[in-house]
Amino acid sequence: MSDAGGPLYFEDLEPGSKQSFGSYKVTREEVIEFASKYDPQPFHLSDEAAKQTYFGRLSASGWHTGSMVMRMLVDNMENNRQAGLGSPGIDELRWLKPVYPGDTLRVETEIVDKTPSKSRPDMGSFRSRLTVFNQDDVAVMTMKSIGLIRRRPTDD
Template sequence: MPIYFEDLEVGETTEFGEYEVTEEEIIEFAERYDPQFFHVDSERASETMYGGLIASGWHTASMTMRMLVDGFLSEAASMGAKGVDELRWYRPVRPGDVLTLRNEVLEKEVESDERGLAHVRTTTTNQEGEDVFSMVGLVMFGRKPESLGSRSG
């Protein structure tokens, strides 16, 4: 049963997902999209303030998106997003890290008879429970068929 706009509750928080980060994936992503040396060269990266290879922030965002789709959006009447606010990287993601997600519905509003907009904070944490990334997605959700024609949310 899909998750519709009406099923979302402001303040509701859910935790899900598990993503193990590998050195190979960090390097592969960075070579293609963000080839800064601390993402692609372990030896040089060990001499930086990071003390070793780290994932590109954009890779962290992509891993977050994968878990978000697998653990939430694939079950939802998602209609895409209007944007992202408050994009933040808090600490580096490293090979061997295991990432999980926490989603919190911050606010919601009916936009039309067919859809509503939810502001959802997604926070990615590592295996130590430390926040590594967060964003607020402005996500459009379809409304329940029985709600069509009703402007209340």
């Protein structure tokens, strides 16, 4: 674990460790606002259009779901400080089930592995598996991500 009150460093990460956090209420207004700006497909904008599709009713864009998850991740990082350095990306993203207005989302993560940097001795990377659940504990999204994190400073 990190020093009392200090940030979490590379050395503190334990493969297999899990975390559960977040609670994000999906609203109709936000679904339509996001879709209008970034993913204006009819089933994200109109109840009538959505009734004619697989979704059956107005549903959030997958990209919107990812954005809601990012908000929960950042909120969690503020509550659980870490010496994070961003991310070079994700390896896999899956939208498993539709997300609807009225759903409440939460996140579970598991650290899969970690690797010290060969070129930057002051940092390392870690891979994590993330699952997003709705209020019925149904998985709606999965993602495999890569994070960059500082190594614990040493006193020379």
